[in-house]
Amino acid sequence: MRQPFELSASDATVLRGWRFDRARFSSGRGGNRAGATLNPHTLLCIPSELGNSREYDGFAEQVMALPNGPRRLYLVDLRGRGRSDAGPGGDTTETDTADIVSLIDGLGLHDVDILVSGRATTALFPVAKARPGTIRRLVLNDAAPEFDPVGIARFTALEQRASPPATLADAAAYLQATRGNAFPALSDEDWAAWAGAMYRQDGPRVVPDRDPQLVRYGNMGNFEERQPLLWQDFKLFRRCPTLLLRGAGSEFLSADISERMEREHGNLRQVTIPGQGHPLRLHLNGLAEAIAAFLALEHVEPTA
Numbered sequence: 512m513r514q515p516f517e518l519s520a521s522d523a524t525v526l527r528g529w530r531f532d533r534a535r536f537s538s539g540r541g542g543n544r545a546g547a548t549l550n551p552h553t554l555l556c557i558p559s560e561l562g563n564s565r566e567y568d569g570f571a572e573q574v575m576a577l578p579n580g581p582r583r584l585y586l587v588d589l590r591g592r593g594r595s596d597a598g599p600g601g602d603t604t605e606t607d608t609a610d611i612v613s614l615i616d617g618l619g620l621h622d623v624d625i626l627v628s629g630r631a632t633t634a635l636f637p638v639a640k641a642r643p644g645t646i647r648r649l650v651l652n653d654a655a656p657e658f659d660p661v662g663i664a665r666f667t668a669l670e671q672r673a674s675p676p677a678t679l680a681d682a683a684a685y686l687q688a689t690r691g692n693a694f695p696a697l698s699d700e701d702w703a704a705w706a707g708a709m710y711r712q713d714g715p716r717v718v719p720d721r722d723p724q725l726v727r728y729g730n731m732g733n734f735e736e737r738q739p740l741l742w743q744d745f746k747l748f749r750r751c752p753t754l755l756l757r758g759a760g761s762e763f764l765s766a767d768i769s770e771r772m773e774r775e776h777g778n779l780r781q782v783t784i785p786g787q788g789h790p791l792r793l794h795l796n797g798l799a800e801a802i803a804a805f806l807a808l809e810h811v812e813p814t815a
Contacts (some may be wrong), residue, residue: 512528512531512532512534512575513528513530513571514530514531514533515527515528515529515594516528516529516530516585516618516795518611518613518614518617518618519613519617520590520606520610520613521609521612521613522599522606522609523609524590524595524596524597524598525595525596525608526587526588526590526595526596526610526613526614527587527588527594527595527596528531528564528585528587528588528594528595528614529571529585529586529592529610530583530585530588531571531575531583531584531585531586531720532582532583532674533575533581533582533583533591535544539778540555542772544806547710549577550580550581550582550632550779550803550806550812551566551582552582552622552623552624552647552806552808553581553582553583553585553612553620553623553624553627554579554583554584554585554623554624554625554626554806555585555586555587555615555618555620555623555624555626555628556570556571556584556586556587556625556626556627557587557589557611557625557628557631557634557635558586558587558588558589558593558630558631559594559628559629559631559652559790560629560630560633560634560727561592561719561727561776562592562628562629562631562709563588563592563593563594563708563720563721564586564587564588564593564594564705564709564731565593565708565720566628566708566790567586567626567793568586568704568708569704569792569793569794570793570794570798570799571584571586572689572771572794573794573799573800574802574803575800576709577803579804579807579809580799580803581624581751581806583676585618586616588683589607589610589611589631589634590602590606590607590610590720590722591721591722591724591725592685592720592725593720593721597722597724597725600724602725604633604634604727604739605637605644606642607633607634607727608634608635608637608638609632609636610634610671611635611638612640612641612642613637615633615638615642615645619647620645622645622647623645623647623651624646624648624650624806625646625648625650626649626650626652626765627648627649627650627651627652627654627678628652628653628654628790628791628804629652629653629654629683629749629763629789629790630654630658630727631654631677631762632651632656632725632756632788633739633741636656636741636744636745636747636748637741637744638745639684639748640743642806644750645750646748648751648752648753648754648804648806649751649752649753649754650754650756650802651752651753651754651755652756652788652791652793653756653761653763653788653789653790654764654790654791655745655763655764655768655769655772655790656740656741656742656744656772657738657740657741657742657768658738658763658764658768659762659763659764659765659768660738661732661762662704662761662762662763662789663738663763664755665762666763668763669689669741673685673689675717675718675802676706676710676717677717677718677719679703679705679706679707679712679717680703680757680776681717682704682706682709682710683702683705683706684700685697685706686706686709687702690788692760693758693761693762693787693788693789694701694760694786694787694788694792695760695774696785696787696795696796697787697788697792697795698787701792705792708720719776726773734798742775745772745773745775745776748776748777749776749777749778750778751778751781752778752779752780752805753773753776753778753780754779754780754782754801754802754805755779755780755781755782755786755802756774756782756791756792756798756802756813757769757771757781757782757783758783758784758785758788758789758791759783759784759785759786759787759788759789760786760787760788760789761787761789762788762789763789769781769783780805780814781809782801782812784796784798784813790806796813796814797811797812797813797814798813800813801813
């Protein structure tokens with residue numbers, strides 16, 4: 512069901528990812544036959560700002576097994592992360608936006624649903640200006656046009672003081688030690704899987720699975736001062752029904768910001784998820800079922 516794909520960005524950087532296709536599909540014409548789905552659309556998943564497609568592994572398996580899951584699913588790595596090549600130099604958040612446009616065009620995506628995690632909104636939201644009308648429905652995984660500067664400063668300070676992990680087990684222990692209060696729902700297996708998504712073995716070392724020269728807002732020392740505000744771009748998504756999933760323990764997305772998002776969007780449904788923080792682990796709390804239902808024009812509440 513999972514197949515690799517690759518394509519060239521506008522500057523010839525090779526982007527890679529995974530494509531999932533439902534083995535049996537019917538649009539529902541003439542009745543909903545066995546093995547059919549109610550959702551004939553494609554879902555494109557954009558990882559968090561410094562993350563990669565492995566963030567979505569558990570979620571992808573779950574959502575594609577649902578009868579109302581998407582017909583097709585793409586998990587992508589943006590440049591310098593995961594399996595994709597690093598750019599030729601001078602890459603910025605704007606090149607990430609260009610990469611998303613290249614993916615939409617290169618994969619022939621029209622009326623597509625998009626799921627984006629965390630601060631990758633800095634790259635996704637400007638796409639609405641470049642490709643108006645392309646996005647049908649939007650799912651925000653603890654993602655917003657603005658993030659709480661206090662939470663950003665606290666997280667940045669922790670990252671600056673952290674020592675490189677010696678093993679993947681050390682990486683999992685570090686994640687649990689620094690984020691455990693925000694994620695009481697996670698098991699030891701969940702922490703290990705998260706570490707495996709963020710880090711890779713590089714000879715005797717364990718390193719973040721990204722180009723060491725990659726600089727984004729999430730690993731800037733002065734992130735608090737340079738944080739982008741994307742409210743005008745966010746307003747361009749008013750035509751798109753939007754599902755905002757906010758972690759109850761999130762230090763990045765405050766209740767004030769999420770409430771402002773509801774007011775300014777007008778077609779946004781917000782759900783706060785207990786036991787999780789930023790960004791949400793989407794294989795928990797029945798989130799795959801809730802996302803599939805939202806995209807298939809149904810309604811299912813996540814679980815505690």
